[in-house]
Amino acid sequence: MKVKQVSVFLENKSGRLARVTQVLGNNNINIRALSIADTTDFGILRLIVNDPDKAFTVLKEDGFTVSVTEVLAVEVRDEPGGLSNILEVLKQAGINIEYLYAFLQKASNAALVVFRVEQIDEAIIALQEKNVNILAGDEVYRL
Structure with missing residues (x-):
């Protein structure tokens, strides 16, 4: 992840x-x-x-x-409010975002955003609990 x-x-x-x-x-x-x-x-x-x-x-x-x-590459629904939904999941889990930036290409019909967070393992758990797709390194390197 x-x-x-x-x-x-x-x-x-x-x-x-x-x-x-x-x-x-x-x-x-x-x-x-x-x-x-x-x-x-x-x-x-x-x-x-x-x-x-x-x-x-x-x-x-x-x-x-x-x-x-280590960072996370997260699929974000490519629609108004898509990023807000992800940020809300992290906020509710008490995860601080150090920085983020957009990915240059899509893995699917979603946008990709790179997140650097303080508690990466906790962020993975919180996002997975909300069925957010987090791409593995190998997937990202092959895009």
């Missing part, structure tokens, strides 16, 4: 994001989803890729500061 997310610390300099994508492309690693949070001096690039372990290794070898964290 958990998905590996690769996070890359980027200096806020021209060409750094281009270099990340070049390294990934040269190593046949496909980006499935991404998010960038930035400040004036640096940014954190969060990636879901088809091969997170290899991405970690090649980016580290190229001199980037890289980490891997």
